[in-house]
Amino acid sequence: MPKRYVFFTALAYAYPIYRPLQKAIRARGDEVAWYLEDGCPDLLEENEVRLISLEDIIEYDPLAIFACGNLIFHFLPGIKVSVFHGYPIGKRGEKSNEKDDHFSIRGWFDIYCTQGPSSTEYFKQLEVKHQFFKVYQTGWAKVDNYFSSYKKESDVPTILYSTTFSKGITSAPVLVETISKLVKEKTWNWRLTFHPKLNDQALLNRYRALADEHSKVTFVDNVRLEDFQQSDVMLCDSSSIILEFMMMNKPVVTYRNTNPGKHLLNVTEVSDVENAIETALTRPEQLMKDVNDFVRYHEAYRDGGNCERILDAVDDFNTHYKGRIKAKPLNLWRKFRLRNKLKYWK
Incomplete structure (x- = not known):
């Protein structure tokens, strides 16, 4: 039976991050659907599947839900996977990882798929500290195609x-x-x-x-x-x-x-x-x-295999760690505020 995945999509920058991953999922004979948060522009193509409601996601019952933002709905089924929307370059002038929002642990995710040494090293320290998530250095999904050959169309700079x-x-x-x-x-x-x-x-x-x-x-x-x-x-x-x-x-x-x-x-x-x-x-x-x-x-890799490593990380977590590591924090107030915002109490 094919595995199922969901892309949790909040902003337009998510589309080029998820599409290489979608290609890898489909190449394995598995299935993927998109959930667009309110306010997210619908840029889906004809052959892409959209789930309209939260109930649709629950019925779809994915193995994993991917998010490239800081938030994912905790009550949805599936392993919660962070694939990030950028790199930790300290754009706000952060002088330490502790102050960089890239490394904020909010208790939503089971897996962090890091891109290279700049993110992996500190996330591994956080993994040891918190013990309720696993860190895999996979490379970033978006850049698998960046290292392929192409033709420049104009000699004008x-x-x-x-x-x-x-x-x-x-x-x-x-x-x-x-x-x-x-x-x-x-x-x-x-x-x-x-x-x-x-x-x-x-x-x-x-x-x-x-x-x-x-x-x-x-x-x-x-x-x-x-x-x-x-x-x-x-x-x-x-x-x-x-x-x-x-x-x-x-x-x-x-x-x-x-x-x-x-x-x-x-x-x-x-x-x-x-x-x-x-x-x-x-x-x-x-x-x-x-x-x-x-x-x-x-960015650790140049082989175009980042998406494959992300899917392998999900499989590894599902086999070896799901239900076997420390439970995520209750975060009752944060979860209440989220449900209240969504007006979703099921």
Whole structure:
């Protein structure tokens, strides 16, 4: 009988994380369905299965439910698996793992599928401390396709601008004039993409107008692997998308990054952005070595087998640990608040 899995989906960034995993599940002859939280855009394709209600999930009775956010509904059936929505790069300027939200243990999950040494080492310490979950270093589901070959469509340099949403960190309001100026003065192509939680529509419309007015500018609602492949340099601030782009062996220019390092071309003045991009396009040898070292610290594998390792981790937990390790904390107040928010008491 086929195994069944559910993707717990809260935001648009979940789709490219889950789809490689969906492909691996189906290749094994197993089944998967999607549950979209209220407010999550429905970007499902024709051949993808959606479960509408919580009762649908209960009836579907999955072996495991995957979540790439911080929350999963504890009362649903199945092993609760965290597959993350980014890497622990300290985008808010965290100077220790203890203060990084990436490592917050809320008592929801049975399994954490870590990506590489930067996340595995500390999560293993937390596993020993708490004893109610297991940690498997699997690599990140989203990046299985990042190391495949592709063809560059244009010889004209392409800049991918991406920004976080966090107030005081996002560069979107600061760089809109600079980017507009560079669009008009340089021959570069541009792809513009924004975090789904960035909700300043007036600001976003200014960037959309650039795409409407200039054929060399593309506004991308949800960043795709194609956008990484067809771009030569990323311009960003402080987001784990930086690391995703670096996996393509490409340089990143950042504006006031919260954790700058030698793997970045970081600037603190808008007047320096143009020169930094020019430098990045030359791909300095030492910079590219530092980029590669940084990537390997965060993402352990390059073999395209991360999704297989995630599914193997679920099987291993189901066989050896389910019901045999310490029970998760009661979290009665947290669970009450969740049920009260959902108005679900079954």
